Amino acid sequence: MSEKKITPDIKAEANVQMPAPKNPTAQTEKVVDAVIEEKQVTEESAPATEETAKKKRFNIHFKIGKFEFGKKADENVPKTEEELEREKDLEEARLEQEAREKKAEEDKLLPPDPEALLEVRHLKKYFVLKKTITGKALQTLRAVDDVSFVLKPGQTLGIVGESGCGKTTMGRTILKLHQPSGGQIFFNQQDVATYKPKQMRPLRTEMQIIFQDPYSSLPPRSTVGDILSEPVKVHGIVPKDQVKDYVLGIMEQCGLRDYYYERYPHEFSGGQRQRICIARALTVKPKLVVCDEPVSALDVSIQAQIINLLKKLQKTMGLTYVFISHDLSVVKHISDQIGVMYLGSMVEFGNKTDIFKNPLHPYTQALFSAVPNPNPDVKMKRIVLNGDIPSPANPPLGCKFHTRCPLAKEICKHVAPVYKEYEPGHFAACHCYPQE
Numbered sequence: 364m365s366e367k368k369i370t371p372d373i374k375a376e377a378n379v380q381m382p383a384p385k386n387p388t389a390q391t392e393k394v395v396d397a398v399i400e401e402k403q404v405t406e407e408s409a410p411a412t413e414e415t416a417k418k419k420r421f422n423i424h425f426k427i428g429k430f431e432f433g434k435k436a437d438e439n440v441p442k443t444e445e446e447l448e449r450e451k452d453l454e455e456a457r458l459e460q461e462a463r464e465k466k467a468e469e470d471k472l473l474p475p476d477p478e479a480l481l482e483v484r485h486l487k488k489y490f491v492l493k494k495t496i497t498g499k500a501l502q503t504l505r506a507v508d509d510v511s512f513v514l515k516p517g518q519t520l521g522i523v524g525e526s527g528c529g530k531t532t533m534g535r536t537i538l539k540l541h542q543p544s545g546g547q548i549f550f551n552q553q554d555v556a557t558y559k560p561k562q563m564r565p566l567r568t569e570m571q572i573i574f575q576d577p578y579s580s581l582p583p584r585s586t587v588g589d590i591l592s593e594p595v596k597v598h599g600i601v602p603k604d605q606v607k608d609y610v611l612g613i614m615e616q617c618g619l620r621d622y623y624y625e626r627y628p629h630e631f632s633g634g635q636r637q638r639i640c641i642a643r644a645l646t647v648k649p650k651l652v653v654c655d656e657p658v659s660a661l662d663v664s665i666q667a668q669i670i671n672l673l674k675k676l677q678k679t680m681g682l683t684y685v686f687i688s689h690d691l692s693v694v695k696h697i698s699d700q701i702g703v704m705y706l707g708s709m710v711e712f713g714n715k716t717d718i719f720k721n722p723l724h725p726y727t728q729a730l731f732s733a734v735p736n737p738n739p740d741v742k743m744k745r746i747v748l749n750g751d752i753p754s755p756a757n758p759p760l761g762c763k764f765h766t767r768c769p770l771a772k773e774i775c776k777h778v779a780p781v782y783k784e785y786e787p788g789h790f791a792a793c794h795c796y797p798q799e
């Protein structure tokens with residue numbers, strides 16, 4: 364029998380059970396031994412359950428120089444079935460990750476699409492949540508995980524998905540407001556993913572963003588005139604003596620009266636403020652505008668005005684939009700292409716008609732089943748997803764959607780599906796379709 368530390372609890376237990384001894388010391392020791400023996404027999408004969416295996420294996424042990432502290436993990440404890448399965452899944456996930464990285468390396472050699480204004484290949488943005496004192500990442504959050512698409516000039520790409528799926532991070536990473544963790548971003552056939560801030564400066568005027576909240580995105584102490592003139596002066600868009608006329612022209616296009624020029628942001632309604640934000644983005648004559656939920660903070664009638672304004676400006680100024688929203692009706696109205704994101708990955712991509720008429724991915728089907736139909740004769744078949752969206756810091760292995768998918772199969776738990784083109788320009792990642 365191996366030695367076991369006597370805990371105060373065991374001693375107390377022993378003393379309670381026994382009558383007062385004649386020779387108190389000898390008697391108590393015997394009883395304590397008996398109780399310990401009994402406890403060990405029970406522990407040793409117990410099967411290696413998850414709980415006991417973990418307890419024995421995860422002892423704290425660390426080294427500082429040649430000194431060792433704590434107790435080493437017991438490596439002889441047999442692994443439970445669950446642990447073995449998890450190890451196998453992790454190994455498969457590692458191999459998949461390697462295969463994806465290999466594919467991204469191969470794709471790097473391909474030339475950019477000559478017709479695209481924006482081409483994104485295998486884009487990744489990981490945030491480090493925890494690191495060691497030496498700076499090594501211990502826990503990362505995959506906000507954007509291997510996203511690829513092509514966007515032609517003058518078109519609108521609508522990005523949809525639940526809150527936290529990485530829409531904003533993707534938009535910001537495309538504009539290099541976040542440094543990408545991997546992948547390529549071809550803007551006008553130049554790969555800007557590796558560009559330094561100085562190299563990005565001349566491109567800043569060509570790529571703009573409109574933020575979700577028109578209340579916090581305008582400086583409160585500047586007049587509308589100052590807010591709109593500043594980028595024009597900084598980037599030298601027109602000669603200095605023409606700046607005011609130029610700004611007044613943009614304001615008119617965005618439905619802002621000329622006497623607003625001297626006013627401050629707090630004097631405007633939400634809709635008017637969003638018009639100021641749109642005007643600010645357009646003053647530098649951009650080609651690409653990322654609109655990050657530009658109407659979600661506004662009421663429905665104002666939403667329609669802003670969407671129509673964006674559509675009108677797109678036609679007159681030849682703009683290309685990446686339009687982020689979780690309002691599918693708005694996305695349907697404004698988009699040419701639609702990308703559906705789930706936990707940082709693009710699960711389906713295609714043109715608006717294909718995606719709305721024939722959604723391939725079960726997540727897209729569930730999302731679109733919630734869009735209200737104005738025809739009272741059409742019976743809606745709502746697909747309700749169970750559970751919450753998992754954390755992107757600890758996404759499920761295999762298909763990230765398997766924990767909530769009504770069509771999930773055994774393979775979905777272990778193997779991530781390939782993102783493939785199933786119809787011309789219509790991509791999806793799901794085991795329901797051929798993977799080869």
Ligand SMILES: Nc1ncnc2c1ncn2[C@@H]1O[C@H](COP(=O)(O)OP(=O)(O)OP(=O)(O)O)[C@@H](O)[C@H]1O
Nearest residue numbers: 490504506525526527528529530531532533689755
């Ligand atoms: N700077 C950051 N550091 C760490 N994590 C971040 C950071 N920015 C975003 N995230 C995480 O990345 C994930 C994606 O966030 P993101 O804002 O892109 O989602 P979203 O799809 O735009 O959501 P919403 O619809 O609510 O705006 C979230 O889990 C978020 O917590």
Ligand code: SF4
Nearest residue numbers: 762765768775793794
């Ligand atoms: S791969 Fe499986 S779990 Fe994922 S969406 Fe398709 S059927 Fe559902």
Ligand SMILES: [Mg+2]
Nearest residue numbers: 530531532655
């Ligand atoms: Mg967002």
